[in-house]
Structure formats: structure tokens, C-alpha cells
Amino acid sequence: MRNLNDYYLFVQVVDHGGFAHASRHTGLPKSTIATRVATLEAELGVRLIQRTSRRFSVTELGQQFYRHAAAMLIEADAAEDVVKGRLAEPSGTVRVTASVPTVQTVLAKVLVDLAVAHPKIQVSVHVTDRYVDMVQEGFDIAVRDHFSPLPDSGLVQRRVSTEGVHLIASPAYLAARGTPVQPRDLLQHDGLMNTMTAGAWRLENEEGAREEVSLTPRMHADESTVLLRAAEAGLGIACLPRRMFSEALDAGRVQLVLPQWRAGTVTTTLLIPHRRGQLPSVRLVADAIAAA
Numbered sequence: 173m174r175n176l177n178d179y180y181l182f183v184q185v186v187d188h189g190g191f192a193h194a195s196r197h198t199g200l201p202k203s204t205i206a207t208r209v210a211t212l213e214a215e216l217g218v219r220l221i222q223r224t225s226r227r228f229s230v231t232e233l234g235q236q237f238y239r240h241a242a243a244m245l246i247e248a249d250a251a252e253d254v255v256k257g258r259l260a261e262p263s264g265t266v267r268v269t270a271s272v273p274t275v276q277t278v279l280a281k282v283l284v285d286l287a288v289a290h291p292k293i294q295v296s297v298h299v300t301d302r303y304v305d306m307v308q309e310g311f312d313i314a315v316r317d318h319f320s321p322l323p324d325s326g327l328v329q330r331r332v333s334t335e336g337v338h339l340i341a342s343p344a345y346l347a348a349r350g351t352p353v354q355p356r357d358l359l360q361h362d363g364l365m366n367t368m369t370a371g372a373w374r375l376e377n378e379e380g381a382r383e384e385v386s387l388t389p390r391m392h393a394d395e396s397t398v399l400l401r402a403a404e405a406g407l408g409i410a411c412l413p414r415r416m417f418s419e420a421l422d423a424g425r426v427q428l429v430l431p432q433w434r435a436g437t438v439t440t441t442l443l444i445p446h447r448r449g450q451l452p453s454v455r456l457v458a459d460a461i462a463a464a
Contacts, residue, residue: 179212182208199278268315281464319436329442396412
């Protein structure tokens with residue numbers, strides 16, 4: 173008969189990145205945990221963890237086994253929650269990672285409002301534009317904006333929005349330089365580009381017609397807020413997701429350029445590890461982000 177305690181100890185070792193850390197977390201001797209994991213490997217007939225004096229890593233098969241074992245433990249907790257009635261009030265820490273623009277435009281408000289409404293939930297927000305390994309770094313939710321489909325990563329993917337990427341400029345700039353009425357008119361305009369190498373935009377209209385146009389780069393920045401401020405200041409035409417400029421558009425600081433055309437779409441997806449997605453607190457935060 174399987175010893176499910178060994179499954180628990182294996183998950184603790186992976187979650188905490190080694191036997192020593194798992195020992196401190198569980199209060200069990202490191203030697204006991206190592207013995208139980210070795211017994212589990214012997215019963216399964218596979219190596220789950222590669223360990224040396226200097227290096228700890230989970231094998232490919234160990235990672236697959238871990239996802240199922242961790243999900244089993246979450247289910248066990250959920251079963252206990254049903255009995256104890258704890259599902260009515262989610263609690264605990266939920267770690268969220270997202271890019272700078274996403275936090276500025278969406279998450280700052282929704283996560284603060286959530287923390288106020290649910291005092292037993294502690295929200296930890298990590299703001300970065302770098303790639304984050306959710307499992308290794310211990311995050312519950314990642315919010316990612318992307319132009320092409322995300323690769324299959326073994327994570328739960330929940331697509332929450334798709335929005336167009338549009339051209340914008342300040343009214344003063346367009347009054348001085350003229351308002352483009354077709355894509356080729358952009359050749360005479362200054363571009364606010366998001367990379368040093370970008371000098372062209374691929375546009376598509378509602379009928380499916382496509383055009384590629386090159387602008388004279390006036391400014392480069394790999395941060396959307398900088399490009400928006402440059403557009404508001406009249407430096408040229410920027411290409412941004414609608415979320416980034418909607419407030420400036422409503423206030424009249426910028427206006428759409430070639431509104432019937434767009435430069436692709438950006439999709440926002442929530443990524444959640446299987447083992448965490450069933451926790452009431454994680455579900456609550458994910459639902460709030462999706463609603464926003």
C-alpha cells in the first residue's frame with residue numbers, strides 16, 4: 173500500500189528546493205526525509221531527484237510526478253476545507269508576478285481593492301519585465317501580455333482579454349504635420365519605436381488588407397509609458413495597446429491615427445500552476461484580475 177506521507181515529503185523537498193530547507197519547514201530530520209524520498213523512488217523504480225553535494229535538481233519524470241502529487245495534496249486540503257468550512261473565507265498569501273505596464277494600468281487598483289475587501293488574504297506583487305519561472309520562484313499567478321500564443325509549459329493558461337494595438341499621436345502633432353488618411357502617408361511622419369531595430373509597423377484593417385510601413389524613428393524606448401508620454405508631447409506617432417492610452421484618449425491628450433487600421437493584437441493570459449490553482453485564495457485573486 174502506498175505511503176502518502178512520502179508523497180507529501182517529496183512535494184516539500186521540491187517546493188523548498190532541497191532536503192535541508194524541507195527539514196526546517198517540516199521539523200523532521202533531513203536524514204529522515206532523504207530516506208523516505210529514497211524509499212519512494214525505490215518503490216516507483218525511478219529517480220525523481222538528482223542530488224549531489226553541490227547540486228539539487230528534479231528529473232523530468234520527477235517534475236511530472238510532482239505536479240500530480242502536489243495536486244493530490246491540494247485536493248486533500250480542499251476536502252478538509254469542506255469539512256471545516258474554511259472555503260467561505262479564503263486566506264493566506266498569494267504571490268503574483270506581472271510586467272510594469274500591466275501593474276500600472278490594471279493590477280495596482282484591483283489588487284489593492286481585493287486586499288481591502290479580504291483582510292485574511294495577503295497579496296505579494298512582483299513587478300518585472302523579465303521572464304519568470306513560476307514553479308521555481310514560487311509564484312501562484314503570472315499575468316503575461318503576448319502577441320503570439322504562449323508555449324505549452326504545463327501551467328494552466330487562462331486567457332482573459334484580447335485588445336488591439338493602435339497608432340496614436342497628439343492633436344498638436346497632427347495639426348502641425350498633417351493627419352494620415354492611408355498607411356503610406358505614415359512614410360512622412362516621425363515614429364516612436366519600441367526597439368532600436370524597429371523601423372516598420374505591420375498594419376491590418378477590418379477587411380483583412382495588410383500594409384507594412386516604415387517611419388523615420390524619432391525616439392526609441394522599450395517601455396510603453398515613455399512612448400505614451402512622448403506621443404502626448406508631440407514627438408511623433410506611437411504604436412501601443414489600447415489599454416495604455418485609453419485614459420489619454422478620453423482626456424483628449426492623444427487621438428487615434430488611422431483608426432480603421434491596427435498593428436496586431438495583444439492577448440493577456442493568466443498562468444497558474446496546477447498545484448496552486450485549486451486554492452480558494454488563488455481562485456479569488458485570479459477571478460478578480462480576469463474581471464478587471
